[in-house]
Amino acid sequence: MTLPEREGRVFSRYLLGSVADGSILDTYAAAVGSGAAGACPEPGAFDRFLTWMARLNPVATRAVDVYTRYFFPAAPVRKRLILMLAILECHARPYAELDTVDGGGRGLIYFRIGRAALGSMILLVLAAVFLSPLRVVMGGRPTVRS
């Protein structure tokens, strides 16, 4: 399995909750391979580390994602995540999963959203504590900024 294929599997699991179809993973790997829309340059060591970490598993992906969302929104790894999301939403089955309202009443929906948001914020703090020193050690900020 090539790195973009492995990355596609982890990223689709992270975004969808399940691994996307083979054709979608192939599309993603081809897009990354072709340098789609500037999503690929990884000039800095810290950029490379973030991408490596995001490939580990969906929890690590989420930590990297929320960290880059706040500190480096245009980091290559976040662009790749958005590329994967864009590819997923162009296909009927993943799109249905991404766009189906959760069951339960409005109160339950608010509770779930609140819980997810709280989890995201806690993860942001943990990611910042772990990644910020690394950023300093690895030679500063990623070279791609918004």
Add this chain to the structure above:
Amino acid sequence: MATITVVGSGASGVHFALSALHKGHRVRMLDVGKTGPAAMRPEDSFTQLKENLANPIDYFLGSDFASVVYPDRSAEFYGFPPGKDYIFEPVPQYQIEAREFAPLSSFARGGLAEAWTGGSYPFNDAELSQFPFGYEDLAPFYEAIARRIGITGAKDDLADFIPMHDELTEPLRLDPHSVQLMRSYARRRDALREGQRCHMGHARLAVLTQDRDDRHACAYLGRCLWGCPISALYTPQVTLEECRRHPNFEYVPDVYVSHFTYGDDRRIESVRFEHLDGGEPETQAVEALVLAAGALASTRLYLESIYHATGRVERLTGLMDNRQILLPFVNLSRIGKPSDPDVYQYNQVALGLEEAAPEEYIHCLVTTLSTALIHPIVQGVPFDLRTSLRLFKNVHAALGLVNVNLHDRRRDESYVTLEPDGAGGRPRLVVAYSTPDGERPRLRTTIRRMKRALRTLGCIVPPGMAHVRPMGASVHYAGTLPMSEREQPRTVAPDCRSHDFENLYLVDGATFPFLPAKNITFTLMANAARVAETAF
């Protein structure tokens, strides 16, 4: 009867041409005329395309993924659809340098209105107060255009600001979110109208609600952004095809008109054009020349003609454009409801904010985002993408976007000129815009008013999400060669004949002496028909 040469096939050009043909004139239209791909699976809806297309990526994102919106690109909420790339495809002859302005130019068959959203709002008397005619003079032409292309509308609270003319057809079926907004407005109508001077009504749209000729009634496919596959949403190519069926019409595509030549008597003798596929430039004699290439391109042609004849570089002041603000909102009562993708995708509801000066009325278009791509929106939510997706799917049916349009006035500081190439080559067009004094407070006040109105409707604007678009983004360019009753250089007469060249007419936005907040395309079409009727 005259033989009239028209440059450009956009909204102004085709309606001028058709009106002139109806009067018995011969019309030759010179045009770059780039064309796009044929509609794919015209019977499929937005969601069916994802199921049925062999490669939906090509359709939605483009084979090179160019329509993916990344965080370091502009903060727009739509990726530009790949099927419409041809509309903004440049030509090498047209070089432009912009200062404080982000100009869009089109060399497509049908022009910029091939990518419009169909908003068709006539100007009222206050908005026409600087024009050499009033609404009553223009009304017959608004009606003629409405008869030609099909425009929906209803008499509602916006009729106080948007004149009701004949020939309007029934409004489109509103999507559930728009229905809910209209209900909220009805409940809080007094507070909004009297307390906030805010008014709501149906959008006026160049969309068919009944089949007509080769066009079909809107089938609510949710594909408007990617190009209506059944031509329910009007584009100028429909009228161009009608012109082409006329025996007195000649369409000359794939040519770029560089300039016109004129004699000492200030009468235009010929136009000079280049074929896109190369070869020697050609000169063609003209009897009457009508520039309809769009405000910037017509201004370029005008300036370059004077430059070729005299070596003089002129500056045409008064460039205008509508400042736009995008305000995404969440309608709290729609949270947790399923979103319906089988809808008309663009704005179905409009809002108006009254100002002390009636011509400064603020025009706002409400889009409910039912079938937009989700990744440009989700990435702006302040969480990780997984959490943002969970949030998004539960609020999708509650999301909307208000596009706020503000008026503009002619000022000397905003201008268009040429910059000659030192090596003797083709001069470059320079477009410079200067933000007027008081712009920041105007934007702040407008955003505050709109947020308050949305709150009254039960909607909230997430913090930090208001987006002030750069000047040039609305593509409502105007004002460089304005209509004037006084005969003075670099203006046109009320019938849009140039005061500088006796057989030259301009029928695009360059001639507007004032730019109201409303979409200008409908008025461009009506004015072009008026010129054909009154000047020829």
